[in-house]
Amino acid sequence: MRLTTKGRFAVTAMIDLGMRHQHGPVTLAGISERQRISLSYLEQLFGRLRRQGIVDSVRGPGGGYTLARALDDISVACIIRAVDEPIDATKCGGLGNCHDDRECMTHDLWMGLNAHIYQYLESVHLGELVRKQLKKEAEEMQDGASATHKRGRHIVGSAELKAVVHG
Amino acid sequence: MRLTTKGRFAVTAMIDLGMRHQHGPVTLAGISERQRISLSYLEQLFGRLRRQGIVDSVRGPGGGYTLARALDDISVACIIRAVDEPIDATKCGGLGNCHDDRECMTHDLWMGLNAHIYQYLESVHLGELVRKQLKKEAEEMQDGASATHKRGRHIVGSAELKAVVHG
DNA sequence: ACTAATCCCGATTAAAACAGTCAACTATTC
DNA sequence: GAATAGTTGACTGTTTTAATCGGGATTAGT
Numbered sequence: 181m182r183l184t185t186k187g188r189f190a191v192t193a194m195i196d197l198g199m200r201h202q203h204g205p206v207t208l209a210g211i212s213e214r215q216r217i218s219l220s221y222l223e224q225l226f227g228r229l230r231r232q233g234i235v236d237s238v239r240g241p242g243g244g245y246t247l248a249r250a251l252d253d254i255s256v257a258c259i260i261r262a263v264d265e266p267i268d269a270t271k272c273g274g275l276g277n278c279h280d281d282r283e284c285m286t287h288d289l290w291m292g293l294n295a296h297i298y299q300y301l302e303s304v305h306l307g308e309l310v311r312k313q314l315k316k317e318a319e320e321m322q323d324g325a326s327a328t329h330k331r332g333r334h335i336v337g338s339a340e341l342k343a344v345v346h347g
Numbered sequence: 348m349r350l351t352t353k354g355r356f357a358v359t360a361m362i363d364l365g366m367r368h369q370h371g372p373v374t375l376a377g378i379s380e381r382q383r384i385s386l387s388y389l390e391q392l393f394g395r396l397r398r399q400g401i402v403d404s405v406r407g408p409g410g411g412y413t414l415a416r417a418l419d420d421i422s423v424a425c426i427i428r429a430v431d432e433p434i435d436a437t438k439c440g441g442l443g444n445c446h447d448d449r450e451c452m453t454h455d456l457w458m459g460l461n462a463h464i465y466q467y468l469e470s471v472h473l474g475e476l477v478r479k480q481l482k483k484e485a486e487e488m489q490d491g492a493s494a495t496h497k498r499g500r501h502i503v504g505s506a507e508l509k510a511v512v513h514g
Numbered sequence: 515a516c517t518a519a520t521c522c523c524g525a526t527t528a529a530a531a532c533a534g535t536c537a538a539c540t541a542t543t544c
Numbered sequence: 545g546a547a548t549a550g551t552t553g554a555c556t557g558t559t560t561t562a563a564t565c566g567g568g569a570t571t572a573g574t
Contacts, residue, residue: 183350183464186561188457195456207520218563227522240571241519256460265560289362289476290355293423297350297464304463309456353532374549385534394551407542408548432531 181298187260189217190225191309194259197235198251198310205237205244225263232262251307257298259306348461348468354427356384357392358476361426364402365418365477372404372411392430399429418474424465426473 196211208226212219226245229235236248247254363378375393379386393412396402403415414421 181350183348184561189562191457191460205520209520220564221562223522224562230521237521238571239519239521239569241517242572243520243570245521289480290358293358293468293471297467300464300467301460304460313456351532356533372549376549387536388532388534390551391534397550404550405542406540406548406550407544409543410541410549412550 181257181260181294181301182264183260184264186225186263189215189221190229190259190263191256193217193222193225194229194234194254194306195309195313197245198247198306199314201247205242205246207244210244228262229259232258234258234262251310252305254306255302256304256306256309257301260301348424348427348465349431350427351431353392353430356388357396357426357430358423360384360389360392361396361401361421361473362476362480364412365414365421365473366481368414372409372413374411377411395429396426399425401425401429414473418477419472421473422469423471423473423476424468427468 192215193211196215197206200206208219208222211217212222226235226237230237230245230248233248234254235245237243237245359382360378363382364373367373375386375389378384379389393402393404397404397412400415401421402412404410404412
């Protein structure tokens with residue numbers, strides 16, 4: 181298992197998709213704009229997601245991507261697994277280029293650790309993430325007046341943070 | 348949080364160190380040979396580990412590295428954190444280059460996930476790994492005759508596995 | 515039939531990270 | 545003072561990331 185920003189992009193994009201898939205296919209162009217991820221990069225990622233049977237595609241105008249399975253049937257682990265290379269994880273790929281017992285010993289340990297992380301990510305499903313996010317957005321709606329107002333507040337907040345960090 | 352082979356190397360090396368630190372300083376040359384990790388790469392990794400206060404160094408003949416803290420006071424997370432770059436994790440580094448609320452939303456989610464993984468790695472301590480490994484080695488000692496014998500068996504096992512995988 | 519929207523695919527690239535190397539240096543022990 | 549071992553910084557080759565480009569193929573709407 182490997183955890184990089186690549187996987188994060190994929191999960192982010194999938195959350196975006198999960199949040200609107202009920203209104204029909206979601207275009208990569210839309211995700212790209214909302215999440216600020218390069219369209220072509222998304223194409224690469226979704227190519228893999230599609231081949232792994234996580235999303236379905238609809239071509240032509242009005243097309244886009246839809247979820248191939250239920251929201252709660254898609255784990256974070258399977259998203260990451262789909263976009264990251266064939267999880268080699270060990271140096272010798274289980275084939276035993278290990279020079280002797282020593283090496284095998286240590287990566288056994290490591291793989292145990294890996295399995296645990298993996299298991300956790302397997303237990304987190306897209307549905308939870310999407311629901312959490314929708315709830316959060318709803319709260320923000322009630323909370324502070326118009327969208328313009330919210331954005332204004334947000335920028336001020338960032339500026340303050342910057343000031344603190346940079347001295 | 349990022350999980351790569353770099354972190355694995357560091358954890359592996361630390362287990363090796365943990366297994367022999369009671370007999371005095373352990374040299375990188377020794378770790379390098381036993382774990383088949385390039386000496387110079389280890390130098391880089393241990394430079395960081397030392398600066399993070401995870402290991403201490405002893406110079407001169409008979410020198411090497413020792414643990415700066417107790418075995419059970421060193422978590423896997425802190426090892427990985429030490430060798431991996433300043434865990435930026437988010438695109439905007441918390442400083443809010445985020446273009447608007449949307450982006451911040453998604454990486455909040457991701458960071459929650461991250462925190463969880465992190466928390467798990469924080470809960471696994473070097474002590475457990477070292478003890479587990481020592482126990483395993485002891486079992487192997489009893490189990491199968493001489494070291495040469497064991498090595499022989501291991502190689503045969505690898506050959507069989509290869510045969511299965513390749514055809 | 516035409517056009518525009520959309521997915522699909524491969525080649526290419528720039529920059530970063532990974533993994534390793536090298537050389538010169540300092541501190542310590544014998 | 546010679547040998548051992550850590551310390552440091554610069555450097556290199558490869559892989560991965562992230563993005564770009566240029567073209568397809570498919571389909572809805574007109």
